[in-house]
Amino acid sequence: MGRYGKRADLIVHEEEPFNAETGLAALASSLTATDAFYVRGHGAVPEIDPAAWRLHVHGVVERELDLSLTTLREAFRERTETATLQCAGNRRAGLIAIRDIPGEAPWGPGATGTATWTGVALADVLALAGPLREAAHVGFEGGDLSPEAEPAERFGGSIPLAKACRPEVLLAWAMNGEPLPPVHGAPLRAVVPGYIGARSVKWLERIEVRSTPWRGYFQHVVYRLLPEDGTPGPGAGMPLGLVALNADVLSPADGETVATGPVEVLGYAFAGGERHVARVDVSLDGGVSWSQAELLDDLGRWAWRHWRITVDLAPGEHEIVVRAWDSSAATQPEDEAALWNPKGYVNNGRPRVRVRAAAA
Amino acid sequence: MGRYGKRADLIVHEEEPFNAETGLAALASSLTATDAFYVRGHGAVPEIDPAAWRLHVHGVVERELDLSLTTLREAFRERTETATLQCAGNRRAGLIAIRDIPGEAPWGPGATGTATWTGVALADVLALAGPLREAAHVGFEGGDLSPEAEPAERFGGSIPLAKACRPEVLLAWAMNGEPLPPVHGAPLRAVVPGYIGARSVKWLERIEVRSTPWRGYFQHVVYRLLPEDGTPGPGAGMPLGLVALNADVLSPADGETVATGPVEVLGYAFAGGERHVARVDVSLDGGVSWSQAELLDDLGRWAWRHWRITVDLAPGEHEIVVRAWDSSAATQPEDEAALWNPKGYVNNGRPRVRVRAAAA
Numbered sequence: 001m002g003r004y005g006k007r008a009d010l011i012v013h014e015e016e017p018f019n020a021e022t023g024l025a026a027l028a029s030s031l032t033a034t035d036a037f038y039v040r041g042h043g044a045v046p047e048i049d050p051a052a053w054r055l056h057v058h059g060v061v062e063r064e065l066d067l068s069l070t071t072l073r074e075a076f077r078e079r080t081e082t083a084t085l086q087c088a089g090n091r092r093a094g095l096i097a098i099r100d101i102p103g104e105a106p107w108g109p110g111a112t113g114t115a116t117w118t119g120v121a122l123a124d125v126l127a128l129a130g131p132l133r134e135a136a137h138v139g140f141e142g143g144d145l146s147p148e149a150e151p152a153e154r155f156g157g158s159i160p161l162a163k164a165c166r167p168e169v170l171l172a173w174a175m176n177g178e179p180l181p182p183v184h185g186a187p188l189r190a191v192v193p194g195y196i197g198a199r200s201v202k203w204l205e206r207i208e209v210r211s212t213p214w215r216g217y218f219q220h221v222v223y224r225l226l227p228e229d230g231t232p233g234p235g236a237g238m239p240l241g242l243v244a245l246n247a248d249v250l251s252p253a254d255g256e257t258v259a260t261g262p263v264e265v266l267g268y269a270f271a272g273g274e275r276h277v278a279r280v281d282v283s284l285d286g287g288v289s290w291s292q293a294e295l296l297d298d299l300g301r302w303a304w305r306h307w308r309i310t311v312d313l314a315p316g317e318h319e320i321v322v323r324a325w326d327s328s329a330a331t332q333p334e335d336e337a338a339l340w341n342p343k344g345y346v347n348n349g350r351p352r353v354r355v356r357a358a359a360a
Numbered sequence: 361m362g363r364y365g366k367r368a369d370l371i372v373h374e375e376e377p378f379n380a381e382t383g384l385a386a387l388a389s390s391l392t393a394t395d396a397f398y399v400r401g402h403g404a405v406p407e408i409d410p411a412a413w414r415l416h417v418h419g420v421v422e423r424e425l426d427l428s429l430t431t432l433r434e435a436f437r438e439r440t441e442t443a444t445l446q447c448a449g450n451r452r453a454g455l456i457a458i459r460d461i462p463g464e465a466p467w468g469p470g471a472t473g474t475a476t477w478t479g480v481a482l483a484d485v486l487a488l489a490g491p492l493r494e495a496a497h498v499g500f501e502g503g504d505l506s507p508e509a510e511p512a513e514r515f516g517g518s519i520p521l522a523k524a525c526r527p528e529v530l531l532a533w534a535m536n537g538e539p540l541p542p543v544h545g546a547p548l549r550a551v552v553p554g555y556i557g558a559r560s561v562k563w564l565e566r567i568e569v570r571s572t573p574w575r576g577y578f579q580h581v582v583y584r585l586l587p588e589d590g591t592p593g594p595g596a597g598m599p600l601g602l603v604a605l606n607a608d609v610l611s612p613a614d615g616e617t618v619a620t621g622p623v624e625v626l627g628y629a630f631a632g633g634e635r636h637v638a639r640v641d642v643s644l645d646g647g648v649s650w651s652q653a654e655l656l657d658d659l660g661r662w663a664w665r666h667w668r669i670t671v672d673l674a675p676g677e678h679e680i681v682v683r684a685w686d687s688s689a690a691t692q693p694e695d696e697a698a699l700w701n702p703k704g705y706v707n708n709g710r711p712r713v714r715v716r717a718a719a720a
Binding site for chain 2: 225227228238240241242243244245272273274275278279281287289290292323325327328329330331332333334335338339345346348
């Protein structure tokens, strides 16, 4: 058992703050086990006394609220959603392989996972507070102080009010049917399905209804897509929010030697936003011809989709290329190199895995 | 003046049914003039007596409705939206250049346009009808009989109930502040912002609230994305709905000779669905390096975005490549060839324009 109750097979990118991704084996399950779920932290895990903890709701609202966990549980309807969380840095390793990105963790395909989340709808809490006419964004602030910002600041971010009022956005106290572990944000975290993981703020202590987007470091300076030659700075680049269509191969592993003949290729795809995965294609000839993979368990509109296909491999070297399609019939861009950006976000280029088939 | 009150500079692909696209000059305006707006028809323009016309609303509803135009105008709040319509076959010419697509019109970049639409919210009409618990889709049927289906059938299609209940979906009787012209669906048409044009059914006569998607030819057989080697048939392929992120260059024209030195490049981009265009990049070196174009008039979340950049061209041949990004930080796929499909839908590959710069 590793730190924070995690399995030993997580790939730890950083010990303090703790940052670790899910291994390929655990990613192959439809639902990701809590002890295998990735952790993206920006500061030390705060120690919070649940009895003393309050959620403060304020800003452009009719009525400020200070809610205890007991009140949240008793005053609102409990809801459960199955949702994929995905870090904006998922698959960054592919970009780093093109050109180094100093100071950023080389996340592979495991900065994502899917769990069932239980809590109350943010919409119900907002309805009690009563957003005023100028309300347009809902900000979240956690109890974790991050030294990454200078001066250090609490992690936070906002989502548009229209999204915040949708029933799938939760304030969650449970994950996969168990109490939320401290490393995942206990006693309460936001869960914003379809948005980058950074908006699912952990250790939630403050909700601010605002007329403008969050001005804190983690939305106004980072978690923004810069052009290739851009420099991070306040307001520079495009703010991230919705997750872009993405996919990766989980098996076989890149560089693996497999037996010639039928080989099962397995992976995941995630459409993000309010879209779903409509198709996944696999090519063995560099994208000249494609075969459709089978889409596996449908966990609903907020979850990734696993896919599988059996390909027949002759002896020798092969490259497996994958492209997912979303419900708008859009597919992934081909080339990772042209997606390189200074912070290494949103690598959603078509995954490529090189394998060698050898006689068994 | 051409047929149906259209300008002579429309590019007519078919006279009967009338199919014509907007020329490059008219596409360069933020709002597309009605007399330049593209027409995609599947049958003869029906002759409808507005006084006798009724909109029949039925299916899984509490109360069937038969509404006259007068009742629609008097009983519901009038709404206006600026929205881009885009045919799923827009830019098909690029796919046909790779491999022929017999029987399908070679639409260029002009099977799209943006207008202001005035009418009532479909949501308000549905609220009066009262969708029952099993309601999940809202179907539209026009008064136009299409011989393309065998046997001939009226044009139609459906959208999810959740979309139908959004305020931007209109039943429109006016376009750009004038009564809807017959060729655009008078007396009443659906306008479904963010969806393929085929769902904005013209000459609307019947709305059917359903538990399942539309089973008619124009949704169950065509307007579906097939794999490259697929064959159209009932239920084959992926149903289209949301418009995929797309863009094209309007000036200079492909093959044009321009003067060396600064050259203005102008085009449009459209994110479709509920997304917006976040960035547009232009490359002169085949995608190795990119410059950001300026985004022009913001007409709101349901409209395309024009963009402009001035590039400096030395004497000789140049290829201008463009990629748009949507608000999920997804960009367009590089290669049109890999997007080829048997009906020629959704060509959203990065546009490429070849120009020759010559001393003035």
